Amino acid sequence: MTSIRLRGKGVSPGIGMGELTLSESALFTVRRESISAAAVEGELRRLRKAVERTRNELVRLKQEMKGNMGEEHAFIFDAHLLILGDRSLFDSIEQTVRGEKVRAEWALTQVNQKYQELFDAIADEYFRQRKSDVSDVLARIAANLKLKKKRRTRKGQAKREVLVAHEILPSEAAIRLSGGNVLAVATDMGGPTSHTAILARSLNIPAVVGLHNITQQVKNGDFIIVDGTDGEVIINPPPAVRKEFLGKKAKYDHYIRELKKTARLKSVTLDDVRFFALANIELPDEVEMAFSYGAEGIGLFRSEFIYLQSASLPNEEDHLAAYSRIAKAAYPAPVYIRTIDIGGDKTLPQLKIEKEPNPALGLRAVRFSLRHKDLFRVQLRAILRASALKNVRILIPMITEVEEIGEVKLLLEEAKKELDKERVKFDRQIPFGVMIEVPAAAAITDILVKEVDYLSIGTNDLIQYYLAVDRSNEFVSYLYKPLHPSVLRVIRFIIQTALREGKDVAVCGEMAADPLSALVLLGFGLRKFSMNPIFIPRIKNTLRSVELKTVEKVVEEAMNLKTAQDVEELVIERILAKHPKAFLLGQVM
Ligand code: PEP
Ligand code: MG
Numbered sequence: 001m002t003s004i005r006l007r008g009k010g011v012s013p014g015i016g017m018g019e020l021t022l023s024e025s026a027l028f029t030v031r032r033e034s035i036s037a038a039a040v041e042g043e044l045r046r047l048r049k050a051v052e053r054t055r056n057e058l059v060r061l062k063q064e065m066k067g068n069m070g071e072e073h074a075f076i077f078d079a080h081l082l083i084l085g086d087r088s089l090f091d092s093i094e095q096t097v098r099g100e101k102v103r104a105e106w107a108l109t110q111v112n113q114k115y116q117e118l119f120d121a122i123a124d125e126y127f128r129q130r131k132s133d134v135s136d137v138l139a140r141i142a143a144n145l146k147l148k149k150k151r152r153t154r155k156g157q158a159k160r161e162v163l164v165a166h167e168i169l170p171s172e173a174a175i176r177l178s179g180g181n182v183l184a185v186a187t188d189m190g191g192p193t194s195h196t197a198i199l200a201r202s203l204n205i206p207a208v209v210g211l212h213n214i215t216q217q218v219k220n221g222d223f224i225i226v227d228g229t230d231g232e233v234i235i236n237p238p239p240a241v242r243k244e245f246l247g248k249k250a251k252y253d254h255y256i257r258e259l260k261k262t263a264r265l266k267s268v269t270l271d272d273v274r275f276f277a278l279a280n281i282e283l284p285d286e287v288e289m290a291f292s293y294g295a296e297g298i299g300l301f302r303s304e305f306i307y308l309q310s311a312s313l314p315n316e317e318d319h320l321a322a323y324s325r326i327a328k329a330a331y332p333a334p335v336y337i338r339t340i341d342i343g344g345d346k347t348l349p350q351l352k353i354e355k356e357p358n359p360a361l362g363l364r365a366v367r368f369s370l371r372h373k374d375l376f377r378v379q380l381r382a383i384l385r386a387s388a389l390k391n392v393r394i395l396i397p398m399i400t401e402v403e404e405i406g407e408v409k410l411l412l413e414e415a416k417k418e419l420d421k422e423r424v425k426f427d428r429q430i431p432f433g434v435m436i437e438v439p440a441a442a443a444i445t446d447i448l449v450k451e452v453d454y455l456s457i458g459t460n461d462l463i464q465y466y467l468a469v470d471r472s473n474e475f476v477s478y479l480y481k482p483l484h485p486s487v488l489r490v491i492r493f494i495i496q497t498a499l500r501e502g503k504d505v506a507v508c509g510e511m512a513a514d515p516l517s518a519l520v521l522l523g524f525g526l527r528k529f530s531m532n533p534i535f536i537p538r539i540k541n542t543l544r545s546v547e548l549k550t551v552e553k554v555v556e557e558a559m560n561l562k563t564a565q566d567v568e569e570l571v572i573e574r575i576l577a578k579h580p581k582a583f584l585l586g587q588v589m
Contacts, residue, residue: 001236006211008186010231011197013534014206014256015249016162016184017225017242020218020235023165023172033103043097047104050144055084057140065178075285076133076173078321083137086312089115105142112138122348136169162186162224166215168196177203184208184226186233188215200228201534202289204256208233259537263294267540270547270579275522277540278336278530280508284322287329290533294540297333299530300395300456300508301326303379304340313350313375319382327386336456336508336530337383338395338435339376343368360470365398370407380415387427395456399434399441405451435508437461442490445497455498456530459509463487482511483564488520492559495524506530515542515583516571522548523555545582546575 035043062077083089089111096107112135119131163182167189173196176182185200190209200207206228218224218235225234225245229252234241267275278299279290287298306314306322327335342348343364351372356362369376386392396408412432419426436442437458449455459482464471466487469479481487491507498505506528511517513531518539521529529539554574558567575582 003237003241004217004235006214006217006233006235008208008211008214008231008233009191010207010228011190011209012185012200012205012207013229014184014204014252015225015227015229015245016206017245017249018160018162018183018223020164020186020220020222020224021161022215022218022220023163023168023176032106035101035103037101040098040101043104044094046145047093047097047107047141050104050141051084051090053144054137054141055081057144058084061175065175075283075325079133080137080140082318083134088312089134104145108138108142108145132167132169136172139169162226164214164218164224173199177205184224184228186211186214186224186226188212198283198285202286259541260292262537262541262544263292265294265540265544267296267543269522269543269551270545271549273527273548275527275529275543277536278334278506278508278528279533279536280530281326281533284325284329286533287326290536291330291333293533293536295333295533295536298326298330298335299506299528301335301337302341303337304342307340307342307348307350314378316378316382316385319379320385323382323386323392327389327392331389331391334391334393336393336395336433336506337386338397339366339369339379339383341365341397360464366396366404366408367398367400370404373411376411377415380412381419384412384415384419384426384430385424387430388425390427392427393431393433393454396432396434397458398437398461399448400438401440402444402447402451405434405448409451433504436494437465439466439490442466442494445494446501449498449501449503452503454504454506455494456506456508457491457494459487459491459507459511462490462509463511466490481564482514482517483520483567485559485562485564485567488559488567491521492524495521495526499525504528513539515539516568518542519546519551519571519575519582520555520558520567522546523551541584542582545584546579550578551575 058077058081062081065077092111092114093104093107096102096110097104100107115134116131119134160181160183162184163176164186165188167187168176168185177185177196177199182205185196185205185207187196187209188211190196197207197209206226208226208228208231211233214233223236225237225242227233227245227248234245237245267277269275276296277294278297279293279295280300280302281287281290281298282302282305290298303322306319323337341364343353343362363371369379383392383394394412396405399405409432416426416428431453433452433454433456434441434448435456435458436445436448439462441448442462445455460471463469463480463482467479467481467484469476471480495505505526507521507526508530510531512521512529513535515538518529519542522543531539554571557574558570561567561570572583
């Protein structure tokens with residue numbers, strides 16, 4: 001048997017191995033079939049019945065999933081029920097049946113294709129991935145158009161296996177991955193923000209996606225190793241390779257046990273200075289996973305995702321459902337809900353947004369919200385309504401000038417008045433803060449901070465704008481340096497200015513997840529670090545291994561250096577000399 005090695009994108013770390021099962025979903029291989037004009041009404045009735053069957057099925061699956069796995073994994077079915085209720089989607093299907101006089105199956109494939117193209121045109125990876133939810137729902141309707149009932153598999157029969165598929169549709173992922181029998185996942189398609197990837201991470205199932213054609217290179221029963229940490233897949237490995245990966249797996253599993261121990265430890269430095277590890281999340285589903293990694297709150301909820309749960313614009317209830325779910329799950333820990341950061345390159349299919357010549361400098365985030373006030377009001381009302389438990393906070397992205405804060409506050413006050421009139425409960429004192437991501441805002445931190453309760457530094461954007469280096473352009477990535485002396489000066493200024501005013505300040509960009517940078521930030525006075533939850537244990541480990549006094553001295557010395565490399569070398573050398581365990585977990589990842 002020949003052994004094959006393939007490279008993809010590791011989206012859920014760890015190593016899984018075993019016999020593989022190919023999951024085939026050939027739901028969209030139907031041919032065009034015409035019908036007579038007289039048969040159109042009958043065909044539409046058949047379609048509506050299938051939609052009804054699909055609705056009942058989704059409600060049942062949601063209940064089953066809730067029972068087996070808890071509320072968080074049932075959420076996917078809420079999203080699908082929302083899509084199923086979307087009028088414009090179904091108008092398109094019915095119009096296709098009517099206009100082209102074709103079978104409903106063909107209309108479903110046509111509309112699916114149209115939506116896939118719309119989604120493909122979206123530059124943002126995360127948004128693009130949501131197209132599989134629409135496919136998922138349409139595929140389910142297609143299956144329900146067949147009169148024969150699908151046999152339901154009985155629980156407990158499945159063997160432990162590695163799942164290999166072209167693409168795992170979200171609801172299929174929710175059902176199959178949560179059954180406890182899947183050792184690992186490998187797919188042709190997909191990206192790190194697909195539901196499959198998110199679910200795999202939260203269930204600790206190693207996964208590699210984007211393998212292009214693995215489904216054409218394997219057959220049922222082949223032995224497969226999936227290395228989700230390195231993004232590698234090996235089909236039918238020779239015994240020596242199998243042994244090597246068994247060793248790697250044991251090491252990784254040990255590492256995870258150590259990480260999880262760290263996750264539960266208190267966030268204090270060696271000299272007992274308290275810091276806070278918070279989580280950045282993009283889906284309500286991620287909240288429990290974040291806490292299992294030791295998060296002490298949700299430091300950043302990127303609320304853009306809500307726009308993808310429905311093919312039409314989300315309404316206040318859609319927003320509210322997501323925010324309440326997170327607020328309840330996190331309670332009493334705080335949840336910072338960032339208002340949408342769309343516009344620029346993150347366009348939405350539901351809105352006709354004009355193409356901009358320079359999207360990164362365009363109508364993005366709060367600029368977009370202040371241009372589309374009707375959408376913004378809906379979001380602000382929902383955030384207020386979700387704040388009744390008093391653990392919700394507002395965060396406004398991409399503030400450039402103080403006038404924007406005034407405008408947002410005015411809208412917020414109007415929303416509060418409306419809710420008062422409607423006798424709806426909310427947190428009257430809801431804390432209000434802004435992100436510092438634009439250099440101009442950084443330079444007037446002293447002015448802005450007086451207008452708000454706290455600041456959150458979005459280093460991903462702040463560094464890109466400060467150094468004039470596109471954060472996603474590989475040609476200039478060599479210049480993207482969080483430890484560049486200019487970046488350090490501006491970040492120190494923001495942190496120290498906020499603290500002098502007695503205001504809270506956090507960092508919620510990737511910089512907070514890097515052990516070396518986190519030490520520098522600690523030295524500047526930062527105590528709130530918000531990051532992708534999987535990095536929380538290693539940052540906790542680093543900060544728990546050091547004395548603040550030492551770090552402050554090292555960082556002070558580093559501020560006199562000329563280059564990022566000098567800073568890096570000095571901090572590593574000095575910290576390791578005093579605290580040899582500081583980068584223990586950081587080096588393994
Ligand atoms: C940032 O810019 O650092 C940030 C946290 O926001 P986003 O990555 O969503 O732009
Ligand atoms: Mg940003």
